[in-house]
Amino acid sequence: MFKEEANFQEGKISMHSLANLTGLEKLKETFKGEITLPEDARYEKLREAYSKKGSPALVVQPLDNNDVSAAINFAVSNSLVISARSGGHGSAGFATNDGGIVIDLSNFNKVEVIDKSNGIVRVGAGAKWGDVAKELEPYKLAISSGDTKSVGVGGLVLGGGIGWMVRKYGFTIDSLVAAEAVLADGSIIRISKEENEDLFWAIRGGGGNFCIVTNFEFIARKIDKVVFGTVQYGLEDLQSVLKGWRDYINEADENLNSTIRIMPSLFGMPAGIYILLCYAGKLNSKSKKAIEPFMKWGTVVQENVKEMNYADVLEDSMHPPAEIKITVKNFFTKELNDDLIKELSGICGKENSPVLQVRSINGENNRIAPDATAFAFRSSKFIIGAGIIAPASFTESQMEAVLQPWKSLEKFGEGIYVNFTSEKENINEIYPAATFERLKQIKRKFDPENIFNQNYNIKP
Ligand SMILES: Cc1cc2nc3c(=O)[nH]c(=O)nc-3n(C[C@H](O)[C@H](O)[C@H](O)COP(=O)(O)OP(=O)(O)OC[C@H]3O[C@@H](n4cnc5c(N)ncnc54)[C@H](O)[C@@H]3O)c2cc1C
Structure with a gap:
């Protein structure tokens, strides 16, 4: 499936012939994580997201930002549809596709308290919220982040995140202080109020339209019991x-x-x-x-x-x-x-x-x-x-x-x-007019070719 067919084409399988993929051998040489092809035993499990069984040409599981960058460059040079996957729980099934590449972030699963006195926690996009909560328990810290263990960090945060402390601390994005991401051109950046401020605004609700986020930093809240x-x-x-x-x-x-x-x-x-x-x-x-x-x-x-x-x-x-x-x-x-x-x-x-x-x-x-x-x-x-x-x-x-x-x-x-x-859904129902206009401008700046289109898509 090529870019222009990207959204809501369930059932239309058009397998990208592996023989036509250029640079696969080179990717295999440098890629530190796993590359899974349809003939591999692991493929059956990895092709699947929570609500959809896809038929991607390949699934890659990067180990670090350079791997993510290499996967994006490979996908772009082969005109492959890109599905970023954190927990794979998105109900619309964008975390898999037919004939494209799935960039599965499950190796980005670390949860680290990086500043104990201020409760700043660095969390990999592919971690699951149940694991995040367990890891933070000994520190008596928690992030308000949804009600389900197996939901992934990446998808929930990029859309907003409604958790069990929403009334006091707002959405999960309201506890986000920074992120690390890979852009459409393969460059690795940091996103915060101080760095790439426009993206910091956009990723707090704008979904995976702009980049692949690999790590997030949150203010976790002090909590003992509930x-x-x-x-x-x-x-x-x-x-x-x-x-x-x-x-x-x-x-x-x-x-x-x-x-x-x-x-x-x-x-x-x-x-x-x-x-x-x-x-x-x-x-x-x-x-x-x-x-x-x-x-x-x-x-x-x-x-x-x-x-x-x-x-x-x-x-x-x-x-x-x-x-x-x-x-x-x-x-x-x-x-x-x-x-x-x-x-x-x-x-x-x-x-x-x-x-x-x-x-x-x-x-x-x-x-x-x-x-x-x-x-x-x-x-x-x-x-x-x-x-x-x-x-x-x-x-x-x-x-x-x-x-x-x-x-x-x-x-x-x-x-x-x-x-x-x-x-x-009508994208204008998801984003009010002024928000949508600003999102489009940011999309044009960071992803003018709309390579990140497996989402509620903001066209540049
Ligand atoms: C059982 C269940 C319970 C839920 N409970 C809650 C809840 O309590 N509160 C709440 O707010 N939501 C809840 N949700 C909704 C949940 O927030 C979304 O389904 C969310 O998209 C899941 O995140 P994920 O990483 O698992 O999804 P994925 O399917 O991996 O991703 C969803 C979308 O985000 C994109 N994406 C994912 N990771 C990245 C990344 N790192 N960089 C760029 N793009 C990325 C994907 O390409 C896709 O478009 C629930 C969903 C389920 C199925």
């Missing part, structure tokens, strides 16, 4: 839970973070409302007081809130079975008003209801100017996401019907979070 758990209600309490939760979470102590999952009956689990909460602090009178209201919005079916280590809060991810397709959609909203709650309640508890998730993102996010980073939805207070589950065999018109309930909610939204979608 209070974490789930409070479960029946669907009959949905409206009162959503209203009570909304009113409370907008005003609550910012150490408290919460997500509501509204589950249909699935994989033998009963339908219900699962309120996940995480209080950044020990179980004491202050945290108990912050958690109390969660028990008062209806009849609690079950709760298991307890003190634990931050690293233990992160979940394992379930790999979706091949026979189902999960369509992931989302929107931001400033308010969870009664009309939205009513509409949302109307689509739950039915056969084929989506898995819905409402996350609170108020707090620090709202204190940051919309033009401070490429992620611009700074006045949003909630993000509503859906996992719409259907048999993989469904036709387009059957899918249209399954997506209909979600579509009825979209009128309440403003913008899309690039990390929570599996679909072809």
